[in-house]
Amino acid sequence: MAATTVRARGTSRFPYLLVLPAVLLFAGFVAAPGGYALVLSFQRRKVNGGLLGGGTHTVFAGLANYRDVLGDSALWSGVVRMLALGAITVPGTVLLALLFAVLLDLEGARLRRPARLARLTIFLPYAVPGVIASLMWGFLYLPATSPIGGDHVDFFGRVAVYFSVGNVVVWGAVGFNMIVIHTALRALPPELHESARLDGASEWQIVLRIKVPLVMPAVVMCTLFSVLAALQVFNEPNTLKPLSNALSSTWVPLMDIYDEAFGNSDIHSAAATSVVLAAAALAVSFATARLVQSRIPQEAE
């Protein structure tokens, strides 16, 4: 009896030790900067006076920065543009990834060399940094350098620009998502489609009725990742910005924050905007996670 108690106490301390590195890293690199940003967001910088200001001091600003954030029409236009872009990139990424994964998993394609090559080719763009990808696509889009008809089509047109930016995002993300779904497909027991085939199901029916429903959890996870990426989109539009007149410095919210912090050296406004957006992003991803989790069991059954 006594021995059990001692052992229980011994083990009870051990888990804390195991989570310690994670907790420390979280505290140091997420909680602490987050808290600092929160503090900054309640402050404001004022000049000391005179024509040239004569140096600055920090004052407590209360909720003034947050009032400015909520009244910043450029930011909210950026949010709308981000959502529009997300409406292209999230379904684009997930559906293409699902399509490629299913195609590579078809009876005729499985494990054949062309399929492996195709899988690698689709995955490869994921290894290209977003900034580089954007530069490459930028060259492909610009009329003077475009080999894909940029002199006939305006890739930076008012509507086209969403698809041009979205295309770079999807191009980079689809490979990773495809691998996730493909792995889930490969993990399905082969008896399932064998028996379906014996029952006379066509390849198409197997895909729609057996495979896709069974890999739904993986598809859901991919959707969640894509939503998070869509909320944080920055690299692609920011890199494409100098190439045309289509993208402003506040095109998406993160570009707005970047410009406030590093262009305008107004760290306090940037902090307030970040806090608001982080809260919104947290709410959105939480809601998405809840929504999809509540549906998975039913789908899987």
Add this chain to the structure above:
Amino acid sequence: MSATDRTRRAGGRRAAVALLAAGLLLGTAACGGGSSGDGARNGATGGAKGKVTLTFWDWDPHMDKVVAKWNAGHPGIQVRLSNPAGGDQLVAKMITAHEAKNGPDIAKVEYQSLPALVSKGVVRDITRYTKDTVADFDRATLGSTTFEGKVYGVPQDVAPLMFFYRADLFQRYGLTVPTTWDQFAATAAAVRAKAPASYLTNFDAADPGWFTGLAQQAGANWWSADGDSWKVDIDGAPTRKVAAYWQDQVGRGAVAKNPSFSPQWNKQMNDGTLLAWISGAWAPAQLGGIAPATKGKWAVAPLPAWTAGDTTTGIWGGSATTVTSDSHHPAEAAQFASWLNTDDAAVTEQVKQINVYPAATGGRSLPILQAAPAFFPNEPDFYAKVKQVAPSARSFPMWGPDVTVTFTGYSDSFGKALQSGGSFTDALTGMQSAAVADLKKLGFTVG
């Protein structure tokens, strides 16, 4: 902005982007406050035995060779050069380094950023160290670094706005070099008629520097001081005139409307789609990278005038060497800044290595300026032509302390106007209200 290091700056931004991509939303703002680690190599350590080491932040290519000259001649005051970023990025770095009290001793600052740095207390009043130095500059040049009678930097270079054109193509199409803006419009139309795929030039909504220069030429005073309060006049009559003129050119399709310094523009400049460039006197140093196939084909002329015979022009770029308020050796730092920009050997080396057009009056008569710039071998009297227009180049009475907001406002609102056919004068109104709102937010008095 001095385009001298546009590429560098783009590189810096790319690095920053990569860094940023790694962070989360919250991290974005938080790291701005603490990302001043680069200032670690700060030169504030004087060391014992009277030997002083100064740190110098500068993004000029080949500046190391100029600094080496100083170090060889001044064993007691050694300057250590470092290049953490260029242009606006360096301004942001200087501000964060000042917060962390580990800034450099000396830094290169573009004229338009200087008042902002003074207002934040980052650069130091060096009036008492530069009593002799100031005699080497004319009043207009000195005005860019002197506010309320105090000197905050030693001018390095000036860049009057000029008209650069492809002499070969002008000859081929039988064009004459425009001397007024009316003629410029006629030339632009003639180019479209004679070579439908070509344009005289492009209206650049991405870089505010050239448009600011055009506004200066037209007589605009975007910022001026009235006692302790600021007067902001970005959407006044002179600037509206410039905006309306270019809106008309764009509307007629007489000029291209894609941004400069993009791959698209480089190609157009290289293959002769664009015949001219309204640019600063630093253009020959830049064109080699922009349009390598056009060596020896460019010529320079004064900027077209609003009324025939008027020689007034604006300014695009130019920088000063400043001493920071964190420096523990301001006297030595100011001594270096003065040497760098007024000593004949130093200025000659700068012309040779960096292609600057010297700000110092004496520097403009140096023998090195009698040679043609490397990319303009056909223009042996290039610097003579610059010297001719330099005295009539006017800037604003003073740059405001919120230039970055105004400049971002320019690219955003003019870009939008070009993209969706909006009005250029409305764009100016937007810039005006943004500039005033920002000044007020910072606590400045706006009259």
